Amino acid sequence: xxxxxxxxxxxxxxxxxxxxxxxxxxxxxxxxxxxxxxxxxxxxxxxxxxxxxxxxxxxxxxxxxxxxxxxxxxxxxxxxxxxxxxxxxxxxxxxxxxxxxxxxxxxxxxxxxxxxxxxxxxxxxxxxxxxxxxxxxxxxxxxxxxxxxxxxxxxxxxxxxxxxxxxxxxxxxxxxxxxxxxxxxxxxxxxxxxxxxxxxxxxxxxxxxxxxxxxxxxxxxxxxxxxxxxxxxxxxxxxxxxxxxxxxxxxxxxxxxxxxxxxxxxxxxxxxxxxxxxxxxxxxxxxxx
Ligand code: AMP
Ligand code: MN
Ligand code: MN
Ligand code: MN
Numbered sequence: 001x002x003x004x005x006x007x008x009x010x011x012x013x014x015x016x017x018x019x020x021x022x023x024x025x026x027x028x029x030x031x032x033x034x035x036x037x038x039x040x041x042x043x044x045x046x047x048x049x050x051x052x053x054x055x056x057x058x059x060x061x062x063x064x065x066x067x068x069x070x071x072x073x074x075x076x077x078x079x080x081x082x083x084x085x086x087x088x089x090x091x092x093x094x095x096x097x098x099x100x101x102x103x104x105x106x107x108x109x110x111x112x113x114x115x116x117x118x119x120x121x122x123x124x125x126x127x128x129x130x131x132x133x134x135x136x137x138x139x140x141x142x143x144x145x146x147x148x149x150x151x152x153x154x155x156x157x158x159x160x161x162x163x164x165x166x167x168x169x170x171x172x173x174x175x176x177x178x179x180x181x182x183x184x185x186x187x188x189x190x191x192x193x194x195x196x197x198x199x200x201x202x203x204x205x206x207x208x209x210x211x212x213x214x215x216x217x218x219x220x221x222x223x224x225x226x227x228x229x230x231x232x233x234x235x236x237x238x239x240x241x242x243x244x245x246x247x248x249x250x251x252x253x254x255x256x257x258x259x260x261x262x263x264x265x266x267x268x269x270x271x272x273x274x275x276x277x278x279x280x281x282x283x284x285x286x287x288x289x
Pocket of ligand 2: 015020045252
C-alpha cells in the first residue's frame with residue numbers, strides 16, 4: 001500500500017522509452033507514484049506508443065495518467081515542440097501525419113550518421129546501440145561521441161558537431177504548427193507550446209508570437225529549464241493572451257540526469273494542481289464544441 005506524505009503534485013511533461021526517455025512506461029508511472037504524483041501526462045516525442053501501458057500502470061498504482069504527445073513542429077522556419085493532450089490522440093491512426101514525419105526523421109538520422117562518421121568515426125550504429133531500439137535523436141549521437149571519447153560532454157558534442165550550423169547538423173523534417181493545431185483540435189485535444197524559454201533568446205518573442213498566432217491553447221510555464229524569472233515571464237504572457245499555463249519536468253529518466261519527475265531540476269518545477277482543472281475544462285469545451 002502506497003502512502004503519500006507529499007502534497008498533491010502534477011507533471012504534464014515526461015518521456016518513456018517510446019521516444020528518448022530512459023524508463024519504460026511502467027517504470028515511469030512507478031516513479032510517479034513514488035514521487036507522490038497525482039497526475040502524470042506521458043508526452044513522448046511524436047508518438048503515443050507508451051501511453052496505453054502507462055494508463056494500465058496508472059490504474060494499478062493510483063496515478064491519473066493523461067495521454068499526451070510532444071509533437072515536433074515548425075513555426076516561421078524554426079523547430080518548436082508542441083505538447084498535445086487529449087484522449088483523442090489514442091484513436092487508431094490519429095497521429096499518422098506525425099508518424100510520417102517521424103519516419104522522415106529516421107532518414108535524417110542516417111544522414112547525420114554519415115556526416116558524423118566521416119568526421120569522427122562515430123556513426124549511426126554507435127548512436128543506435130545506445131538508443132536500444134528507441135527513437136533516435138541527436139542526444140544519442142551526442143552521448144555516443146562522449147562514450148567514445150570524441151567529446152568530453154554532451155554539451156561539447158552539440159557545440160562542435162550537432163547543433164544547428166555545426167558540421168554534422170541536418171535539419172529535422174517537421175510539421176507546420178498550424179497543421180498540428182488543426183490536427184489536434186480535430187481530435188478534441190489541446191496544444192501547448194513547450195518550453196518557450198529554450199528558444200534562442202534573439203528570436204524567442206517572435207517565435208512565441210507566431211506560435212500563438214498559429215492557435216496554440218497554452219504555454220508551458222513551469223519546466224526544468226525555466227528559472228523563476230522565466231516562469232513569471234511566461235505566466236504573464238499566457239495570462240495576457242488568455243492562454244492556458246501548464247508545466248512539467250520534461251523528465252527523461254537516466255537520459256537526463258538531474259531532472260526529477262514532478263520537481264524538475266533542483267525543485268524548480270512546481271505545477272499548481274489548478275492547472276489540471278484548467279486543462280480538463282479546455283478539453284471538455286473542445287470535445288463538446
Ligand atoms: P533531435 O530531436 O534529434 O534534433 O534532438 C533533440 C535532442 O537533443 C533533445 O533531447 C534535446 O534535449 C537535445 N539537445 C538539443 N540541443 C542540445 C544541446 N545544445 N545540449 C544538450 N542537448 C541538446
Ligand atoms: Mn527528448
Ligand atoms: Mn522538447
Ligand atoms: Mn520533452
